[in-house]
Amino acid sequence: MSTATQDIQAFTQQEYKYGFETPVETETFPPGLNEDIIREISARKREPKFLLEWRLKAYRHWLTMKEPTWANVKYPPIDYQKIVYFAAPKGWKKGPKSIEEIDPELLRTYEKLGIPLHERERLAGVAVDAVFDSVSVATTLQEKLSELGIIFCSFSEAAEKYPELVERYLGSVVPYTDNFFAALNSAVFSDGSFCYVPKGVRCPVELSTYFRINARNTGQFERTLIIADEGAYVSYLEGCTAPIRDSNQLHAAVVELVAHDYATIKYSTVQNWYPGDKQGRGGIYNFVTKRGKCLGKYSKISWTQLETGSAITWKYPSCLLIGEGSVGEFYSVAVTNNYQQADTGTKMIHIGPNTRSTIVSKGISAGHGQNTYRGMVKILPGAENARNYSQCDSMLIGNECGAHTFPYLEVKNPTARVEHEASVSRIGEDQIFYCRQRGISTEDAVSMIVSGFTRQVLQELPMEFAVEAQRLLSVSLEGSVG
């Protein structure tokens, strides 16, 4: 092996920096899943009756379903009776509370993660909902937002305070019958964020949820619901991390977005769940269903994701383009290093006339990572003059990783225009040597090349997070070129 290869490999073996555990006493349910557990979760959250009914229906449906096997990922069978479905810091009580009432250990945790919850230290221009295991521990800036009529709170709070909104929209984009993991989530979802932006309001700050898994052997099943009413605008960002553990943990979330006439929702994800170690032990199984409904005319939903974490990622943030002239976008960077596997992409379903969609996917594989883009573009008969542009680029670092692309295309209207471009490239030793010959170190060369490759996507992230994303990207790839 050449020394450059060794240098580059050494550089990609960086440690996961969010792997610490919070020493907080946790109250957990016994492992396993049955109707009593579901009733208990619902009771703990003082949920309205319709919600419990809905959970139970979802659970009964889930029992009839089989785990999907079509994804290009490999993992041992999951024993759903060994998972803990609810974990919360001891003494956790539902409902809004002041920052003084929160366990200082929890505050320290979020500080260490770079998400201070104290008023004076908060990130400017960002409201945060902090979700720790199965519960939301704090939501910032709520009062300010409520002056504008914006509701931003934990899902549990929304179920209690705004049951009519929750009942109307929950499951309206991702029904509990949708798929195996969505059904499971519908039965046992614990917390997540809820957001409603009223007619004509432009949300002045970034809304953000920070998901943290801390407890052992616990699954996280959050549910996020965002509604932008007529002419409203909201930009939302989620971030995720978890401690280092040598067993796998399941994360099965559902995100539903609804955009009414002329409304815009921008949804960004920086996913950095624990990816497992260099031998592929441990890490999060990230099986997520995300879908947006462009219900109104000229509405727009834009997904941007930076996926660097998780042992396995299985997610396809999608858009149902129903309203006339509505727009769906998907910008993605997915990184798999060591033994990570990702099967990710999008579905753009064109239903209304003059609908448009754009897909830009950048996959980076390093080490033994396997990266799959799976995307569907469907133009239904009523989607007169629909347009789609897709671009899927893969970058390989080293010789033992893989990149795969599965584009599905279904066009039922002859006026549609669909374009697809794909490319595969490799960070070569020649590129690295070229940079080094100009005085640039291997580390800087790799991050320069990768940031050039991903720029088109990362520039879609809210500015507050772009720098962090850039940094995360180079850390995730440390030790990978060769």
Next chain:
Amino acid sequence: MLEIRNLHAKAGEKLILRGVNLKVGAGEVHAIMGPNGSGKSTLAQVIAGRDLYEVTEGEILYEGRNLLELSPEERAREGIFLAFQYPVEIPGVSNLYFLRTALNAIRKHRGLEELDVMDFMELVRERVKLLGMNEALLERPVNEGFSGGEKKRNEILQMAVLEPRLAILDETDSGLDIDALKAVAAGINAMRSPERAMIVVTHYQRLLEYVEPDFVHVMADGRIVRSGDKELARELERQGYAWLEEEAALAQENRS
């Protein structure tokens, strides 16, 4: 400035350089000519530190130091520049950003302050003008979609901005039409100075009509088999390399 003694290097199991000796002083321009496969480009790459090649014998002294101990980026920061025969594309990274990162890495190494965007732009614009290049190339990704001529010119621009002490130009003339060749030669000549040495690796004599070398060396079979002044280049142009190969074959026989 540069002294190469009995340099042997191999790629994999194949011995390519078989005892190169060469001395280059400040202010001098050396041309290295020779047929394909004679080891010219390998020599250039070994000086720059490409680790596809393993040095098995001999040494390279640069400014009195053992060059072989330095990593490629350290050599670059110490003032060695290689204009690549096949410049590499880096999609999505602007030429400007690349150049500024390189220049600042070198400046930092030398204890100089890093240049900010404004000062850097001033410097680059001046060099672009000097080389008669199109400024639009600066905003484009490094070498991506550049024509052959644009790539070679871009190498010369990098040299002009990084101001090396020793510049090695590896077949910078190949694939250029006559106008591009003249432009590249003008760029090289503008960079000649009493403090700077240059090694021009070329297959043909035509670049040497525009860039006049102080010394010409001919390589064959991994060694410098003849050295002279620019007259030697003209002789080669008339006679071709066939006679060299005969000589090399003879040498081979004597060895075995």
